[in-house]
Amino acid sequence: xxxxxxxxxxxxxRRPRIAVRxxxxxxxxxxxxxxxxxxxxxxxxxxxxxxxxIEPQSSFHDADSLRQDRPTAQLxxxxxxxxxxxxxxxxxxxxxxxxxxxxxxxxxxDADAGRHHLACLxxxxxx
Numbered sequence: 001x002x003x004x005x006x007x008x009x010x011x012x013x014r015r016p017r018i019a020v021r022x023x024x025x026x027x028x029x030x031x032x033x034x035x036x037x038x039x040x041x042x043x044x045x046x047x048x049x050x051x052x053x054i055e056p057q058s059s060f061h062d063a064d065s066l067r068q069d070r071p072t073a074q075l076x077x078x079x080x081x082x083x084x085x086x087x088x089x090x091x092x093x094x095x096x097x098x099x100x101x102x103x104x105x106x107x108x109x110d111a112d113a114g115r116h117h118l119a120c121l122x123x124x125x126x127x
Contacts, residue, residue, distance in 0.1 A: 021051040025079070025094040025103070027086060044093065048086040052079050052094070054103075057121075075124040079103060080111060083118050094120075100127045 028044040035041045057076040079094060087108070088094075094103040103122035111117040 021053045021081065023052050023054050023096060024098065025050055025052050025081075025096050027088055027092060028095055029092050044095070046095070048084070050081050050084065052081040054079050077103065077122050077124060079120045079122050081118050081120070083116055088118070088120055094122065101125065102127060 026046045027048040027050060028046050030042050031045045032040045032042050055078045057078055059073045059075045081088075088105050090105050090107055092105050094105070096103065102125050103120075104125065105120050105122050107121040109119050109121075111119040
């Protein structure tokens with residue numbers, strides 16, 4: 001049974017249970033190809049399929065969309081996953097086919113001292 005904190009005592013913050021990985025995501029990396037007219041076309045290649053937990057953090061409105069009178073909110077989330085052979089990096093994205101959404105990876109950090117899990121800070125965008 002958890003104890004109650006004493007007056008003025010600060011208890012350590014608990015991270016969410018990583019064992020609850022209930023979202024199937026595809027880790028994708030950008031692939032640039034020449035478009036034939038001096039530019040490049042960026043497509044996405046799936047390099048791994050993983051199970052992850054998604055923890056919503058916040059949402060915000062893009063300033064440009066507010067000026068154009070069509071506000072759209074963007075969702076920030078922390079995505080927890082088990083460390084594997086393929087490590088996500090900023091600039092990559094997770095594709096969540098079940099929700100028709102992509103998660104663009106902004107930062108990746110170790111989630112525990114044993115280096116068994118990763119936490120990725122991401123921004124969601126609809127497909």
